[in-house]
Amino acid sequence: MLTVKNIMKNNFQAHPFHLVDQSPWPILISFSLFFMVIGGVLYLQGYNGYLFILGLILTTSIMILWFSDVNSEATYNGHHTKQVKRGLVYGFYLFVVSEVFAFISVFWAYFHSSIVPSVEIGISWPPLGVTPLNPYAIPLLNTFLLLSSGAFITLGHHALLNGNRFWTYIGFIGTIILAVVFTVFQYIEYSDSSFSISDSVFGTTFFAATGLHGFHVIVGTIFITVSFYRIIKYLVSKQTHIGIESSIIYWHFVDIVWLFLFIAVYCWGSSGAL
Numbered sequence: 001m002l003t004v005k006n007i008m009k010n011n012f013q014a015h016p017f018h019l020v021d022q023s024p025w026p027i028l029i030s031f032s033l034f035f036m037v038i039g040g041v042l043y044l045q046g047y048n049g050y051l052f053i054l055g056l057i058l059t060t061s062i063m064i065l066w067f068s069d070v071n072s073e074a075t076y077n078g079h080h081t082k083q084v085k086r087g088l089v090y091g092f093y094l095f096v097v098s099e100v101f102a103f104i105s106v107f108w109a110y111f112h113s114s115i116v117p118s119v120e121i122g123i124s125w126p127p128l129g130v131t132p133l134n135p136y137a138i139p140l141l142n143t144f145l146l147l148s149s150g151a152f153i154t155l156g157h158h159a160l161l162n163g164n165r166f167w168t169y170i171g172f173i174g175t176i177i178l179a180v181v182f183t184v185f186q187y188i189e190y191s192d193s194s195f196s197i198s199d200s201v202f203g204t205t206f207f208a209a210t211g212l213h214g215f216h217v218i219v220g221t222i223f224i225t226v227s228f229y230r231i232i233k234y235l236v237s238k239q240t241h242i243g244i245e246s247s248i249i250y251w252h253f254v255d256i257v258w259l260f261l262f263i264a265v266y267c268w269g270s271s272g273a274l
Helices: 004-011 025-044 050-075 082-114 138-161 165-192 200-232 242-268
Strands: none
Touching: 025 050, 082 200, 082 242, 138 165, 138 242, 165 200, 200 242
């Protein structure tokens, strides 16, 4: 018998958690990431990079579609309850912790090789025959750019909380511009470098550390850009903006890692050659 009680029981769940619907994106992005990794390995072995480009395009497209579904669940369907939001925050913090340990492993390899240099590299750091980059040229400029971007994103965050859309735009646009300029200078630095990733353990650890950070800068730039797009489209408010705050925390994490890189890899790591 169809009663009001039965209708309410069928249409409303008795718990505050979001049980997601079936989605094709997890399995599809698994295949696209597989193609991208295999394509990258083949490219490093001298083959063309078509498979890597295909995997990158597929991964980017699937991420856009997947995030669009998440945005619809949160903004239009109302699935992100208080408990769901708390879970998203905890999950993001755990993700940042995992990123910290990823960089710890890189720094561990760097200090392990540099504090007590082996005989194979001349018992010196930097190794004999390797000319390190000048830390007070592009690296110092990039430090200024990233610290400035951190100030801009903080400005945008506080303006968003106060309902000031003009300064919110200024903060996010300034951050995106500085991030792009940083990436361009990083590319120029790599192009002008006198050593490569295969030039002893110095080149390997240098490019592994700075390259991993550069990848995070690119991801963070995309993160901030998507957040800015959602602000423009009025998809967030000063009460509900977990995604915005997550992108800001991620960007500050990138800033802090760069400070450690600048001091340890650029300044201290090249001090023996200066």
